[in-house]
Amino acid sequence: MHLSLVCLAKPILHGYFRSSCSWRVRIAFALKGIEYDQVPVHLIKDGGQQLTEQYKTLNPMQQVPAVEIDGITLSQSLAVIQYIDETRPGPRLLPEDPKKRAQVRMISDVIASGIQPLQNLYVIQKIGAEKVQWAHHFIDRGFQALEPILKQTAGKYCVGDEISMADICLVPQVYNAERFKVDLGQYPTIKRLNQVLLQIEAFKVSDPSCQPDTPADLRA
Amino acid sequence: MDTSEVPAHGGFALLTEQYKTLNPMQQVPAVEIDGITLSQSLAVIQYIDETRPGPRLLPEDPKKRAQVRMISDVIASGIQPLQNLYVIQKIGAEKVQWAHHFIDRGFQALEPILKQTAGKYCVGDEISMADICLVPQVYNAERFKVDLGQYPTIKRLNQVLLQIEAFKVSDPSCQPDTPADLRA
Numbered sequence: 001m002h003l004s005l006v007c008l009a010k011p012i013l014h015g016y017f018r019s020s021c022s023w024r025v026r027i028a029f030a031l032k033g034i035e036y037d038q039v040p041v042h043l044i045k046d047g048g049q050q051l052t053e054q055y056k057t058l059n060p061m062q063q064v065p066a067v068e069i070d071g072i073t074l075s076q077s078l079a080v081i082q083y084i085d086e087t088r089p090g091p092r093l094l095p096e097d098p099k100k101r102a103q104v105r106m107i108s109d110v111i112a113s114g115i116q117p118l119q120n121l122y123v124i125q126k127i128g129a130e131k132v133q134w135a136h137h138f139i140d141r142g143f144q145a146l147e148p149i150l151k152q153t154a155g156k157y158c159v160g161d162e163i164s165m166a167d168i169c170l171v172p173q174v175y176n177a178e179r180f181k182v183d184l185g186q187y188p189t190i191k192r193l194n195q196v197l198l199q200i201e202a203f204k205v206s207d208p209s210c211q212p213d214t215p216a217d218l219r220a
Numbered sequence: 221m222d223t224s225e226v227p228a229h230g231g232f233a234l235l236t237e238q239y240k241t242l243n244p245m246q247q248v249p250a251v252e253i254d255g256i257t258l259s260q261s262l263a264v265i266q267y268i269d270e271t272r273p274g275p276r277l278l279p280e281d282p283k284k285r286a287q288v289r290m291i292s293d294v295i296a297s298g299i300q301p302l303q304n305l306y307v308i309q310k311i312g313a314e315k316v317q318w319a320h321h322f323i324d325r326g327f328q329a330l331e332p333i334l335k336q337t338a339g340k341y342c343v344g345d346e347i348s349m350a351d352i353c354l355v356p357q358v359y360n361a362e363r364f365k366v367d368l369g370q371y372p373t374i375k376r377l378n379q380v381l382l383q384i385e386a387f388k389v390s391d392p393s394c395q396p397d398t399p400a401d402l403r404a
Contacts, residue, residue, distance in 0.1 A: 060329035061298055072283055076297070079289035086282045098270045099256055105263035113260070113297040114245055123302065145244035 011036040011069040014058055016043050017211035017218075020116060020172030021077040022065040026206030027168045028081040032090040040213035043121055063122070078112055081165050093165050100160060103153045107146065107166035111173045115142030119176060135180045143177065143187050150189045158193055163200070171197050175208070225396055247306070262296055265349050277349050284344060287337045291330065291350035295357045299326030303360060319364045327361065327371050334373045342377055347384070355381050359392070 011029070013036050015022025029036050041049045041064050049055060050062050059066040059075040066073055067080045070087070074080045085093040094101045117123065119135035127134045153159045158166035174194040177184065184191045197203050204210075209220035233239060234246050243250040243259040250257055251264045254271070258264045269277035278285050301307065303319035311318045337343045342350035358378040361368065368375045381387050388394075393404035 060332045061294060061326070062329070063298075070283065072286070074286050074290055076290040076293035078297075079286050079293055082289060083282060083286035086285070098267060099254065101270070102256075102258050102263050102267035105266060106258055106260040109260035109263055109296070110245060112293070113301050114247075117297050117301045118307065142245070145246070148244045 011067055012039055013037070013065055013067050014039045014041050014055070015065040016041055017214045018208045019043065019064045020176055021063070021112075023172040023175075023206055023208060024077040024168050025065050025067060025080050026211075027171070027202055028084050028093060028165075030202035030206050031093065031163065031168075032084060032088050034084065034088060034090075038212050040211075042213070063120075078108055078165065078169075081168060085165075091163065093163075093168070095159065095162060095164060103159045104164045104166045107149060107153065107158055108169045110142060110146055110149070111169040114145070115139055115173060116176070119180065132180060135176075136182055139173070139177045139180055139182050142173075143182065143190060147187045147189055150193065154189060154193060156196070163197075167193070167197050170194060171203055247304075262292055262349065262353075265352060269349075276346065277352070279343065279346060279348060287343050288348045288350045291333060291337065291342055292353045294326060294330055294333070295353040298329070299323055299357060300360070303364065316364060319360075320366055323357070323361045323364055323366050326357075327366065327374060331371045331373055334377065338373060338377060340380070347381075351377070351381050354378060355387055 011034065013022065013025055013029070015025065015038065017040070041055060043050055043064070046052075050059075050064055055066075056062055058068075058073055061075060063075070065077060065080070066075045069080075069083070074083060081093060094104050115138055118138035124131035124135055150158060153166075155161040157163050158170055170190065171194055174184070174190065184194075207220070208214060209218060234248065239250075240246055242252075242257055245259060247259070249261060249264070250259045253264075253267070258267060265277060278288050299322055302322035308315035308319055334342060337350075339345040341347050342354060354374065355378055358368070358374060368378075391404070392398060393402060
């Protein structure tokens with residue numbers, strides 16, 4: 001009988017407690033009940049540990065997360081999440097119906113392409129003094145689009161009544177919105193969905209407030 | 221596949237209330253298909269792949285499929301959003317340097333990734349969504365005067381892909397709304 005040692009090894013997540021993209025992957029692992037190891041990559045200390053030559057071999061984009069799984073290394077959280085979904089049992093992270101699946105990807109991409117890249121650490125460091133207004137602007141703009149989309153697609157969760165990759169993307173983005181003082185009152189659907197999702201175990205255990213690398217002053 | 225294309229001239233048409241109903245992000249593209257309207261190109265592409273017969277746009281193997289999505293997202297999340305029209309209009313005077321910087325940065329990451337994953341195409345020997353994302357991004361790179369000499373794998377893949385019929389017929393130089401002075 002042939003045993004694949006590589007597949008028996010736990011996945012390793014290289015991430016940062018407050019990185020929204022790392023958080024997405026943590027939620028996905030938790031929803032699927034997958035145990036994994038975390039290797040913290042501090043984005044500020046030492047000038048940013050994601051900028052070391054060593055980390056660059058894991059992710060040439062020099063961003064978190066990077067995930068070592070099944071003998072390969074993957075970056076880009078949505079690629080990781082869909083890989084997990086396609087190779088592990090447990091609740092589906094994308095719906096069975098192709099149209100609903102497309103809506104999940106659309107919502108996820110509004111966040112992962114349309115909002116988050118415009119307000120991540122690298123970009124706001126480049127923007128400099130105006131960074132809070134810049135981040136606020138792009139989150140607002142994205143949420144102004146997301147709100148009517150979600151009004152149409154949401155049931156109990158972002159798309160219908162099953163938790164999906166869209167919900168996984170939404171919660172960390174709302175956390176970022178709050179960090180940049182975006183007024184969620186303008187986005188009642190987003191607000192409601194976020195509140196419901198925050199009660200779910202997989203979202204709780206993956207929260208930035210309780211990770212191995214959460215600083216003492218930010219611990220829950 | 222037969223489609224019809226409705227040009228939304230960059231600038232004014234995107235910001236209309238009418239277009240907003242198609243895509244609340246007020247960006248192109250938006251696709252009306254099978255009774256629904258979808259935005260976000262990768263969501264559209266994967267929907268097409270999952271509902272239409274013909275050559276796969278994502279590989280069958282889950283690891284290769286993940287690599288295709290990873291490469292596509294480096295481009296669609298890591299590069300393009302930082303150099304699209306809306307953002308560079310906001311950046312203002314420094315826009316060429318800004319766009320050049322982000323495309324360079326992304327290509328510096330993409331080159332070693334592709335060195336590892338590419339066969340004849342971006343991932344192995346079958347055309348995929350990764351190739352679909354690469355060619356338009358290289359076109360943008362050239363518009364912003366990025367030196368492709370630094371990225372031999374990207375350059376090679378782009379040259380091979382540009383010879384393929386599907387890439388030729390969808391080229392910006394021959395669309396219904398291509399201005400006369402830019403027509404092939």
